[in-house]
Amino acid sequence: MKILIVEDDLTSRMLLLEFLRDYGQTHVAINGEEAAEAVSISLEQKDPYDLICLDIMMPKVDGHEALKKIREMEESEGILSTKGSKIVMTTALDDLKNVTESYKNLCDGYLAKPIDGKKLIGELKKLELVE
Amino acid sequence: MTDDDYSEKIMVSTPWNYEAMMERMLHNTSIADTIIKLFLKDAPEQLKKLNNAINDENFKEIRQYSHSIKGSASNLGGEAMRSSASDMEQFALKKDLNRIKSIHPTLLAQYNELEELLIDYVENRD
Numbered sequence: 001m002k003i004l005i006v007e008d009d010l011t012s013r014m015l016l017l018e019f020l021r022d023y024g025q026t027h028v029a030i031n032g033e034e035a036a037e038a039v040s041i042s043l044e045q046k047d048p049y050d051l052i053c054l055d056i057m058m059p060k061v062d063g064h065e066a067l068k069k070i071r072e073m074e075e076s077e078g079i080l081s082t083k084g085s086k087i088v089m090t091t092a093l094d095d096l097k098n099v100t101e102s103y104k105n106l107c108d109g110y111l112a113k114p115i116d117g118k119k120l121i122g123e124l125k126k127l128e129l130v131e
Numbered sequence: 132m133t134d135d136d137y138s139e140k141i142m143v144s145t146p147w148n149y150e151a152m153m154e155r156m157l158h159n160t161s162i163a164d165t166i167i168k169l170f171l172k173d174a175p176e177q178l179k180k181l182n183n184a185i186n187d188e189n190f191k192e193i194r195q196y197s198h199s200i201k202g203s204a205s206n207l208g209g210e211a212m213r214s215s216a217s218d219m220e221q222f223a224l225k226k227d228l229n230r231i232k233s234i235h236p237t238l239l240a241q242y243n244e245l246e247e248l249l250i251d252y253v254e255n256r257d
Contacts, residue, residue, distance in 0.1 A: 008199065009199050009202040009203055009206075010169055010173045010203065011166050011169055011170050011173070011202070011203040011206045011207065012202055012203070012206060014165060014166060014169055015156070015162070015166060015206055018159075018162045018165065018166075019157075019162075057198055059195055092198075092201060092202060092205065092217075113202055113205055113206070114155055114202075114205040114206045114208075115155065115206055116154075116155040117155060117156060117157040117159075118154075118155075118157065
């Protein structure tokens with residue numbers, strides 16, 4: 001599995017990396033701008049990410065904007081969002097209200113922070129990325 | 132006060148919820164050690180940036196840094212610090228400098244308490 005972790009907070013980033021490293025090749029981006037660049041390269045190489053963990057509140061380009069951009073890039077490559085990368089948005093529990101209906105249609109799941117290993121793996125199972 | 136309110140009050144006054152942290156980290160002490168050491172290195176830098184943002188009255192940066200501090204404190208189980216950082220983030224959204232300045236010393240004191248507990252853990256675990 002090819003994984004992209006997009007997270008500006010160092011401890012959250014490292015926790016995700018620790019939990020996901022056994023499941024495949026893992027790349028890291030620290031904001032939405034870097035995430036869009038990584039996805040663009042992966043699409044050019046015809047080797048897209050299977051899973052993207054995308055933080056919502058980040059400086060520069062935030063998670064919502066990045067999500068939209070990623071789906072637009074996939075669409076321009078003829079990939080439907082249902083067939084694109086599985087995107088799990090991560091956000092603090094008290095920020096869940098930031099998650100609006102329009103974005104819900106573009107992503108595949110949500111993970112409330114603090115990062116919880118059991119919940120993360122549960123989400124991957126739900127998305128049928130791991131057994 | 133309801134039972135839920137009481138639980139919440141106890142929770143936010145806890146400097147370090149070790150059990151909850153280990154549960155989330157799948158009881159993996161190697162992961163816990165890595166994250167604790169990273170936090171001890173990174174948090175002072177984040178607090179310094181937050182301090183500068185408060186002095187500059189830059190509400191966008193106050194929100195950004197308090198949000199980041201909230202996230203890392205919550206990963207560590209630093210419940211009291213997480214709660215104050217969350218309050219500060221809300222005050223930054225409302226551009227309420229007085230309340231930001233009033234909660235800032237509390238946040239710093241909570242970090243110092245958490246830092247002491249984490250250093251003690253790292254030095255005496257083995």
